[in-house]
Amino acid sequence: MAEVKELLARFHEAASNPKALKDKYLAEGRKVVLVNYYTPEEIVHAMGAVPMGAWGADVQLSEAKKYFPAFICSIAQSAVELGMKGAYEGASAFIIPSLCDSLKVMGQNWKVAVPSIKFIPMTYPQNRKPDFGHAFTRAGYDRVIKDLTEVLGDTFSEDKLAASIAVYDKHNAVMREVVPVLAAHPEITNEDRCAIFKSATFMLKEEHTALVEELIACLKGQEAGKGKIRIMTSGILCDAPDLLKILDEAGLQVVCDDVAAESRQYKADCGKEGTPLDRLVEKYCSMDNDTLLYDANKGRIQYIVDEAKKAGAKGVLLVLTKFCDPEEFDVPMIRKACEAAGIASTVIEVDRQMVNYEQAKTAIETFRDVLEA
Numbered sequence: 001m002a003e004v005k006e007l008l009a010r011f012h013e014a015a016s017n018p019k020a021l022k023d024k025y026l027a028e029g030r031k032v033v034l035v036n037y038y039t040p041e042e043i044v045h046a047m048g049a050v051p052m053g054a055w056g057a058d059v060q061l062s063e064a065k066k067y068f069p070a071f072i073c074s075i076a077q078s079a080v081e082l083g084m085k086g087a088y089e090g091a092s093a094f095i096i097p098s099l100c101d102s103l104k105v106m107g108q109n110w111k112v113a114v115p116s117i118k119f120i121p122m123t124y125p126q127n128r129k130p131d132f133g134h135a136f137t138r139a140g141y142d143r144v145i146k147d148l149t150e151v152l153g154d155t156f157s158e159d160k161l162a163a164s165i166a167v168y169d170k171h172n173a174v175m176r177e178v179v180p181v182l183a184a185h186p187e188i189t190n191e192d193r194c195a196i197f198k199s200a201t202f203m204l205k206e207e208h209t210a211l212v213e214e215l216i217a218c219l220k221g222q223e224a225g226k227g228k229i230r231i232m233t234s235g236i237l238c239d240a241p242d243l244l245k246i247l248d249e250a251g252l253q254v255v256c257d258d259v260a261a262e263s264r265q266y267k268a269d270c271g272k273e274g275t276p277l278d279r280l281v282e283k284y285c286s287m288d289n290d291t292l293l294y295d296a297n298k299g300r301i302q303y304i305v306d307e308a309k310k311a312g313a314k315g316v317l318l319v320l321t322k323f324c325d326p327e328e329f330d331v332p333m334i335r336k337a338c339e340a341a342g343i344a345s346t347v348i349e350v351d352r353q354m355v356n357y358e359q360a361k362t363a364i365e366t367f368r369d370v371l372e373a
C-alpha cells in the first residue's frame with residue numbers, strides 16, 4: 001500500500017496541474033467536457049467523455065475584461081480569461097449552469113469569447129421540489145444530451161448512465177467518508193485537504209475514488225498528530241495557496257466545510273426510483289442548504305451551525321468571494337446564527353486576483369486569538 005505522503009503528492013500533482021491531466025486524457029483518445037458547480041456530470045461520463053472542473057484560476061485578468069463589467073465575480077471572469085488564453089484547448093464543450101447572474105452572463109460571453117469550445121447551457125429551475133421543477137430539470141438534461149451528442153459524436157444510453165451514476169454515488173460516499181478521517185488527523189494540512197478536493201474536480205471519478213480509499217485506509221492505521229484549533233469553512237472556493245498557508249501557520253485546522261467546490265459537491269446522491277435519468281433529476285431536485293439553490297426558509301444557515309457543532313468546530317470562517325451576491329446575502333444571517341449558538345465566526349473577502357494576503361492574515365490571526373481565548 002502506498003504511504004500517506006506518496007498519496008498526498010498525487011493529489012497535489014493533479015490539483016496543481018490540470019492541464020497535464022487534460023492532455024493525458026486527450027492523448028488516450030478521451031474527449032473532455034468542462035463543468036462547474038452543479039451540472040449533470042454523470043451524463044458526460046456516460047457518453048464516454050471526461051468531465052473536468054473549470055472554476056477559473058488565480059490569474060490576472062486582461063482579455064476577459066473586454067466582456068465583463070468590473071463587478072462580475074472573478075470565478076466567471078478568470079474561467080473566460082483562461083478560455084481565451086487557450087488553457088482549455090482540446091476540450092469539446094463547457095456546460096455552464098444558470099445558477100446565478102454571473103454564470104448566466106458567463107455562458108453568453110463564453111459563446112463569443114471562446115467559440116472553439118462549445119457552450120452548452122444547463123438551465124435549472126429555482127422551484128425544484130414540485131413536479132414541474134422535476135420536468136423542467138429533465139428538459140434541461142435532454143437539451144444537454146442533445147448538444148453533447150452533436151459535439152461528442154457518441155450516443156446516450158440509460159444503461160451507460162446507470163453505470164456512471166454508480167461511479168458518482170460511490171465517489172460521493174468516499175468524499176463524505178474522508179472528511180471526518182482528515183479531521184481526526186491534524187497532521188494533514190489545510191493545503192493537503194484542499195488538494196484532495198480540488199483534484200476530484202479534474203480526475204476521472206473512478207480514479208479519484210481509488211486514491212481516496214487508499215488514503216482513508218492508510219490514515220486509519222496512522223497515529224494522529226498533535227491537535228489544532230478546529231474550524232469550519234464556508235464559501236464558494238477556498239483554494240488559494242496563500243490563504244491555506246496562513247490557516248496552517250495560524251494552527252487552524254479545517255475539519256468540515258460548506259464550500260461549493262468542496263463538500264457541497266458530494267452531499268446529494270441520485271434518487272433510487274425510476275429510470276437512470278429520473279434518478280439524476282432527483283439528485284438535483286433533492287439538493288438543499290445551498291446558497292445557489294432557492295430556499296425561502298434559508299435552511300443553509302442552521303445547516304452550517306449544525307455541521308460546525310457536529311464536527312466540533314470552534315469557529316466558522318466565511319470565505320466570501322468578492323462580488324458574489326448570493327453568498328453576501330447570507331453572511332449576516334450566518335453570523336447571527338453562529339453567535340446565538342456560541343460559535344465564533346469571521347469573514348474574509350477573496351478573489352482570484354488577490355496577490356496580497358496581509359489583511360486576510362491579520363483577520364485570521366485575530367480569529368485564532370479569539371478561538372484560543
Ligand code: SF4
Nearest residue numbers: 073100102236321324
Ligand atoms: S462566485 Fe458567486 S457570483 Fe460568481 S459564479 Fe459563483 S455563485 Fe455566481
